Each structure stands twice: as structure tokens, then as C-alpha cells.
Amino acid sequence: DARQTLSNFVKKYCPSVELVGQADGVKSGVQLIKNEAPDIIFLDVRMMDGTGFDLLDQLDKITAHIIFTTAYDEFALKAFRYSAMDYLLKPIDPDELMEAVRKATSLVDKKLKFNDVYAHLRSNLKNSGNPKIAVSDAKGITYVNFDDIVCCRSSDNYTVISLKNNSQLVATKALKEFEDVLSGLPCFRIHNTSLINMNHVVRYIRGEGGFVIMTDKTELEVSRRKKKEFLEKLGELQKL
Known part of the structure; x- marks a missing residue:
């Protein structure tokens, strides 16, 4: 029992x-x-x-x-x-x-x-399609819609979350924890330092790994070892 x-x-x-x-x-x-x-x-x-x-x-x-x-x-x-x-x-x-x-x-x-x-x-x-994500910072917890998150970037043991209104949150969790929480949603870890919302990708610039331009005009590097999987994910989204 x-x-x-x-x-x-x-x-x-x-x-x-x-x-x-x-x-x-x-x-x-x-x-x-x-x-x-x-x-x-x-x-x-x-x-x-x-x-x-x-x-x-x-x-x-x-x-x-x-x-x-x-x-x-x-x-x-x-x-x-x-x-x-x-x-x-x-x-x-x-x-x-x-x-x-x-x-x-x-x-x-x-x-x-x-x-x-x-x-x-x-x-x-x-509402599983656009859940509210809990972001813990030094002052408490802020809830943000997943669709509002453009990207998450690591900063030591913290994570800087960029939102589509051009504001940022500094979360007291490592990037890996956000990668785990957001698994199953259209996110992708393009680099050790960056996790992106695939719905906010505007453009991919070719290169050894390449770069992505996000809706907030942020330019982020795609690591060489992540390039193939990223392009496959991007292709899948474009078919939807």
C-alpha cells in the first residue's frame, strides 16, 4: 500500500x-x-x-x-x-x-x-501548449508564458532569460535545469551557453556551426556538434 x-x-x-x-x-x-x-x-x-x-x-x-x-x-x-x-x-x-x-x-x-x-x-x-514557466530569482518567483521566452543563456550558475518584450530575468537556476523543465516544448540547446525557443528563430546564418538571429535581434552561435540536429529541428518546424 x-x-x-x-x-x-x-x-x-x-x-x-x-x-x-x-x-x-x-x-x-x-x-x-x-x-x-x-x-x-x-x-x-x-x-x-x-x-x-x-x-x-x-x-x-x-x-x-x-x-x-x-x-x-x-x-x-x-x-x-x-x-x-x-x-x-x-x-x-x-x-x-x-x-x-x-x-x-x-x-x-x-x-x-x-x-x-x-x-x-x-x-x-x-493549457499545455503555452504553459506558464516558474522562474525563481533572488526576490521570489515570476511566472512567464513559454511563448514570451526568446532564449535562455547561462551566466555562471545563473540563467539570463530574454523575453519578447526585450526585458530580462536572472534566474537562480543553471541552464541545464531549464533544459530539463522545457523538454517536450519547441526548445533547443544550440550551444553549451544557449537554449532557444525555436518559435522565435528569424534566420539561420550558415557557418562552421552557424548563427541564429532571434526575434529580439539577438545573434547566437550554434555549436558545430549541434548544427546537424538543430537544422533537422528547424526543418521539422517549417513543415508544421
Whole structure:
């Protein structure tokens, strides 16, 4: 039983967390949350009588930090990643559980953070074509439409994100993390230092690797080893 396994893991690996109850469905879960007012909720996406989203929609206000648990579901996982929503993939890994709990307990303002993230998660579950991407910077989280992102460029351990309105965001994540989050969307890593939104490519200039001109007039180098794959991707987009 996955719920019992999670309970055992929490007791074993997160001894500072006190378990106050368990529920196997939406109705019983809503009642348990209202009675106990927990700080952290481990919430399965699929429940006996509905989904974790159904449960949250029945709460007047959400004051707990939610950590979703889910079996592999590519669509749901992408929505979680785009939205910076905390989740654990079954079978649950103890190290990932401990990190999720550490992160949850370190948040000072759980309510505001979760409500904001959850609103964007619901939006992304409904709109997979142009999801809102969570960009963490030194001040907090900014959500930007994928279509507004022109390119992402590495700067040490940070990533500079150029938007189509000519503004920039400096994210506190490495470029590789954005490459992982945006996989499945029309993006391509043309160089160790650059990840581009293929929909914003205006022109390709031939060369050893070549260069691309983006809609914001940025000129970016294509590495020689990425050239063949990039041109194939560009050709596929032009056929659509």
C-alpha cells in the first residue's frame, strides 16, 4: 500500500514531522484537513473518489504546504515542473522525500507561496501548449508564458532569460535545469551557453556551426556538434 509506505518513510526518515492522520479519499481528506489544520499535506493525484485537485478545490483556504505524490504521468509531471510545484514520484525515494520535507519546513510563508503556485499549476494543466514557466530569482518567483521566452543563456550558475518584450530575468537556476523543465516544448540547446525557443528563430546564418538571429535581434552561435540536429529541428518546424 503506497500510503502506508509513505507513512513508514516519513516516520523513519523525517522524525521531526508528526503524522496527525491519513485519509483514502477526497471526502475523508477534506474532513481530516479541516479537523487537524496540518502544516504539510502529502496529497496523491489520484484518490478513491476523485483527485487531489478535487480535494483542494473543496477547501475554503489552503494554509498547508502541499507535496503531491504521483505515479508516472508525463502530462501531470510537466505541469508540476513548469509551475515549480513540489511533487514526489512513486515509488518514493527517501532522499527526495527528505529534501521535499526540508524545503517545506523552511518556507516562512507557506500559504502565499502555495496558493500562487497552485493557481499556475491549474492553469498549466488546462493549457499545455503555452504553459506558464516558474522562474525563481533572488526576490521570489515570476511566472512567464513559454511563448514570451526568446532564449535562455547561462551566466555562471545563473540563467539570463530574454523575453519578447526585450526585458530580462536572472534566474537562480543553471541552464541545464531549464533544459530539463522545457523538454517536450519547441526548445533547443544550440550551444553549451544557449537554449532557444525555436518559435522565435528569424534566420539561420550558415557557418562552421552557424548563427541564429532571434526575434529580439539577438545573434547566437550554434555549436558545430549541434548544427546537424538543430537544422533537422528547424526543418521539422517549417513543415508544421
